[in-house]
Amino acid sequence: MAVTLKEVAERAGVSRSAVSRTYTDGASVSPKTRKKVEKAAKELGYSPNALASSLTTGRTKLIGLISNNFHNPLFLEVFDLFTRRLQEKGLRPLLVNLTDETDPKNSLRMLKQYSVDGVIVASSTLLPEFAKAFHDAKIPVVHSFGRFASAPDVHVVGVDNVECGRMAARTLLARGYKHIGFLGGPKGATSTIDRRAGFMEVIGQAKGIKVKVSNAAAYSFEAGRVAMLKELKASPAEAYFCGDDVMSIGALSAIDSAGLAAPDDIGIIGLNDMEMAKWENINLTTIRQPIKQIVDSSVELVMAALEDSNRHPEARLFSCQVIERGTLRPL
Amino acid sequence: MAVTLKEVAERAGVSRSAVSRTYTDGASVSPKTRKKVEKAAKELGYSPNALASSLTTGRTKLIGLISNNFHNPLFLEVFDLFTRRLQEKGLRPLLVNLTDETDPKNSLRMLKQYSVDGVIVASSTLLPEFAKAFHDAKIPVVHSFGRFASAPDVHVVGVDNVECGRMAARTLLARGYKHIGFLGGPKGATSTIDRRAGFMEVIGQAKGIKVKVSNAAAYSFEAGRVAMLKELKASPAEAYFCGDDVMSIGALSAIDSAGLAAPDDIGIIGLNDMEMAKWENINLTTIRQPIKQIVDSSVELVMAALEDSNRHPEARLFSCQVIERGTLRPL
DNA sequence: ATTCAGATTGCAACCGGTTGCAAAAATTGT
DNA sequence: ACAATTTTTGCAACCGGTTGCAATCTGAAT
Numbered sequence: 001m002a003v004t005l006k007e008v009a010e011r012a013g014v015s016r017s018a019v020s021r022t023y024t025d026g027a028s029v030s031p032k033t034r035k036k037v038e039k040a041a042k043e044l045g046y047s048p049n050a051l052a053s054s055l056t057t058g059r060t061k062l063i064g065l066i067s068n069n070f071h072n073p074l075f076l077e078v079f080d081l082f083t084r085r086l087q088e089k090g091l092r093p094l095l096v097n098l099t100d101e102t103d104p105k106n107s108l109r110m111l112k113q114y115s116v117d118g119v120i121v122a123s124s125t126l127l128p129e130f131a132k133a134f135h136d137a138k139i140p141v142v143h144s145f146g147r148f149a150s151a152p153d154v155h156v157v158g159v160d161n162v163e164c165g166r167m168a169a170r171t172l173l174a175r176g177y178k179h180i181g182f183l184g185g186p187k188g189a190t191s192t193i194d195r196r197a198g199f200m201e202v203i204g205q206a207k208g209i210k211v212k213v214s215n216a217a218a219y220s221f222e223a224g225r226v227a228m229l230k231e232l233k234a235s236p237a238e239a240y241f242c243g244d245d246v247m248s249i250g251a252l253s254a255i256d257s258a259g260l261a262a263p264d265d266i267g268i269i270g271l272n273d274m275e276m277a278k279w280e281n282i283n284l285t286t287i288r289q290p291i292k293q294i295v296d297s298s299v300e301l302v303m304a305a306l307e308d309s310n311r312h313p314e315a316r317l318f319s320c321q322v323i324e325r326g327t328l329r330p331l
Numbered sequence: 332m333a334v335t336l337k338e339v340a341e342r343a344g345v346s347r348s349a350v351s352r353t354y355t356d357g358a359s360v361s362p363k364t365r366k367k368v369e370k371a372a373k374e375l376g377y378s379p380n381a382l383a384s385s386l387t388t389g390r391t392k393l394i395g396l397i398s399n400n401f402h403n404p405l406f407l408e409v410f411d412l413f414t415r416r417l418q419e420k421g422l423r424p425l426l427v428n429l430t431d432e433t434d435p436k437n438s439l440r441m442l443k444q445y446s447v448d449g450v451i452v453a454s455s456t457l458l459p460e461f462a463k464a465f466h467d468a469k470i471p472v473v474h475s476f477g478r479f480a481s482a483p484d485v486h487v488v489g490v491d492n493v494e495c496g497r498m499a500a501r502t503l504l505a506r507g508y509k510h511i512g513f514l515g516g517p518k519g520a521t522s523t524i525d526r527r528a529g530f531m532e533v534i535g536q537a538k539g540i541k542v543k544v545s546n547a548a549a550y551s552f553e554a555g556r557v558a559m560l561k562e563l564k565a566s567p568a569e570a571y572f573c574g575d576d577v578m579s580i581g582a583l584s585a586i587d588s589a590g591l592a593a594p595d596d597i598g599i600i601g602l603n604d605m606e607m608a609k610w611e612n613i614n615l616t617t618i619r620q621p622i623k624q625i626v627d628s629s630v631e632l633v634m635a636a637l638e639d640s641n642r643h644p645e646a647r648l649f650s651c652q653v654i655e656r657g658t659l660r661p662l
Numbered sequence: 663a664t665t666c667a668g669a670t671t672g673c674a675a676c677c678g679g680t681t682g683c684a685a686a687a688a689t690t691g692t
Numbered sequence: 693a694c695a696a697t698t699t700t701t702g703c704a705a706c707c708g709g710t711t712g713c714a715a716t717c718t719g720a721a722t
C-alpha cells in the first residue's frame with residue numbers, strides 16, 4: 001500500500017540503512033547518498049512510518065490528551081492551544097474523552113495499547129485517581145488545571161486556587177460590598193474547596209462582613225442559573241464570587257430574569273476569563289487564568305518528563321489577574 | 332519497558348503465536364491455552380501493542396480528526412460527540428489542528444507518518460483541497476459539515492445548506508416580515524453561498540419583499556456584531572437570517588448596544604442550535620443542525636470506507652429544523 | 663606512496679506483533 | 693481399536709523500520 005523504506009532503497013541503489021539514516025538526524029550519511037535517497041523518496045512519495053520506527057526507538061511521539069470537560073467553552077480554547085503547541089513540538093495528540101468513564105483501568109489500557117509517550121490530563125474536575133493510575137503505570141503524566149500540592153504525586157500545572165479565592169474576596173471587599181457570597185462549583189471539586197478556603201480566609205480577617213456560601217451542581221450555565229435563582233429567593237448577597245465564567249453567565253441570566261441587573265443590584269465576579277467573558281453583552285468581571293502559559297508549560301513539562309521519566313513530581317503555578325469589566329460596581 | 336507478548340508466552344508456557352491468537356478474535360485457540368495465557372497476561376499486566384500489530388495487519392485504528400474550528404463553541408460539542416463515538420467503535424482520534432495551515436501537503440505528511448486508517452475533516456470552512464488531498468493519497472476521508480454536491484469528490488455528510496436558506500426565508504416570510512436581511516458568514520464560504528442561494532430563491536418567489544444582503548468577516552461573535560452595527564447605521568431590515576448562532580449572538584449584542592431589542596425592533600434567526608442558543612439570556616430562534624446524527628453518520632461512513640476503500644463517494648444530508656425561541660416575532 | 667584517523671556504508675539482528683503452513687493433538691464415526 | 697476429520701499448535705517468515713558492528717572508503721599528514 002504505502003511506499004516503504006525498502007522500495008526507496010532499491011530505487012536509490014543504496015541499503016535500507018542508508019535510507020533510514022537520511023531520516024534520522026544525527027546519523028552519518030554522506031551528502032551524496034542523501035541526495036540520491038531524497039530524490040528517490042520524492043519520486044516515490046515516501047514518508048517514513050513513525051509507528052514502525054517507534055518499535056525500535058521506543059518513542060511514538062503520541063501524547064494522550066485526556067479530558068472530561070467537553071461542555072465548558074474554555075476547554076475549546078484549551079484544546080486549540082494544546083493541539084497547536086504539541087504539533088509545533090512534533091508531538092501528536094491522541095484525544096481521549098473521559099466524560100462517562102469512571103474506571104481509570106479502561107483508559108489506561110487504551111493508552112498503553114497505543115503506547116503513548118506521555119499523557120496530559122486537562123481537567124479540573126477529573127478524579128486524581130486517573131492521573132495517579134497513569135503515573136503508576138510509569139507513563140509520564142502532567143495534570144493540567146489540577147490541584148496544587150506541595151508534594152504532588154504527579155506533575156501539576158495550574159493556578160493557585162486558594163490565592164484565587166483570596167483575590168476574589170479582596171476585590172469584593174475593596175469595592176465596599178458588605179454582604180458577599182461565595183457561589184462555588186460542585187461541592188466535592190477540589191478547585192471549589194481551595195477557592196473557598198482562600199476566600200473565607202480573607203473575609204475572616206475583615207470586619208463587619210456577612211458571608212453566605214452555596215454550591216452549584218456543576219460548572220455549567222444551567223447550574224449557575226439555578227443556584228442564583230435560589231439565592232434570589234432568600235435574601236441574596238450584594239455580590240458573588242462565582243465558580244467559573246460559564247456559571248457566572250448562568251447567574252447573570254438569573255439576575256436578569258428576576259428583573260434585576262448587574263452590577264446595580266447584584267455584583268458578579270467569575271473565574272477563567274474565557275473568550276465569551278468579553279463579549280459586549282456579557283462583559284463579565286472575572287479572574288483570568290493564564291491558559292496559554294499553563295498549556296505551554298504543560299507541554300514543556302511533559303517533554304521534560306519524557307526525557308527523564310523519574311523526574312521528581314513538580315507543581316507549576318501561575319498567577320491570576322482580575323480583569324475589570326462591567327459586572328462589579330467600580331472601585 | 333512494557334510487557335511483551337514474548338514474556339507472556341514464556342510465562343504461560345506456550346508459543347508466541349498462541350498468545351497472539353488469544354487476542355485476535357476469530358483465531359483458533361483452545362479454551363485451555365486461552366486460560367493459561369489470560370492468567371499469565373493478568374499477572375504480568377500485559378496489554379497488546381496496537382501499533383506493533385498494525386504493522387502486519389495494516390490497520391492502526393487511528394482516525395485523523397481534522398479541524399480548523401477552534402473558536403466556535405458548536406465544535407466543542409462536535410468534538411465531544413466524535414471522540415465518544417469513535418471510542419465506542421474502538422477507534423482512536425488523532426486530533427489535528429489546521430488553524431494556521433494553508434498547505435495540505437504538511438497535514439498529509441503528518442497523517443501518513445502516523446498511518447491513520449482514515450480521516451474525518453470536521454469543518455464547514457476548510458478548503459475542499461484538504462479533503463481532496465487526503466482522498467488522492469488513498470486515505471479514506473469523510474468531510475463532515477462539508478458542502479453537498481451531487482457528484483462529490485469525497486464522502487460528505489452534513490446538511491443541505493440551500494434548503495436551510497429556503498427554510499430561513501420561509502420562516503421570516505411566514506411571520507410577515509416585509510424587509511428582510513441575509514447576514515452571511517465570510518463571502519467565500521460555501522455554506523454561506525449555498526444558504527444565500529436558497530434564501531434568495533424563496534424571497535424571489537414572494538411579492539413585495541425587500542431584501543438586503545451583507546457578509547460578516549467570519550463566523551464569530553465579533554464579526555457578527557460589527558456587521559450588525561454597520562447594518563443599524565443604514566436603514567436596517569426588520570429581520571435577519573444570520574450566518575450562524577455565534578454570529579447571531581454578536582448581532583444581538585449590537586442590537587442591544589444600539590438600545591434596540593429583539594424581536595421587537597429587529598428579528599434574528601440563527602443556524603446551528605448550539606447549546607448556548609437555549610440559554611435564557613440568549614434564547615435564540617434558530618435552525619437546528621442535527622449534529623449528533625451528522626457525527627454518527629460520519630463515523631459510520633468512515634468505517635464503511637475503511638472496509639471498501641474504493642467505495643463510491645457519497646453525500647449524506649440531514650434535514651434541519653426551525654427551533655422557535657424568542658428572537659423572532661411570533662407567527 | 664604510505665599510514666592512519668574519521669566518516670560512510672551494508673549486514674544482520676532486533677523491535678512487538680501476525681499469519682500461512684504443516685505437524686501434532688483431539689474428536690468423531692465405525 | 694483404527695482411520696478420517698477437525699482443531700489446535702508452533703515454526704518461521706514477515707510487517708517497516710533502527711542500530712551495533714565490522715568493513716570499506718575518504719582525505720590529510722607524513
